[in-house]
Amino acid sequence: MPQISLFYGIIILMNFADHAPAQFHAWYGDYKVIISIKDGIIKGEMPARALKMILEWLELHRDELLTNWDKAQKGEPLDKIEPLK
Numbered sequence: 001m002p003q004i005s006l007f008y009g010i011i012i013l014m015n016f017a018d019h020a021p022a023q024f025h026a027w028y029g030d031y032k033v034i035i036s037i038k039d040g041i042i043k044g045e046m047p048a049r050a051l052k053m054i055l056e057w058l059e060l061h062r063d064e065l066l067t068n069w070d071k072a073q074k075g076e077p078l079d080k081i082e083p084l085k
Contacts, residue, residue, distance in 0.1 A: 007083030
């Protein structure tokens, strides 16, 4: 699963084999979540502070994430996305 961003110890990944809806994975220590790109629905557990940063990052980069999702579905290389600052 390719890493597309990294910030504050949070790793953002996107899986080529994921099914719809468009989504990405976020890992922070032992915590892992899957987040829907379009509506921010979350599966998994994440500390509140880390989740807040992930959702802020999602709002800033939704279009880039959707572009990467399209590339992943075609098996194309994914673009890196700027980390949260």
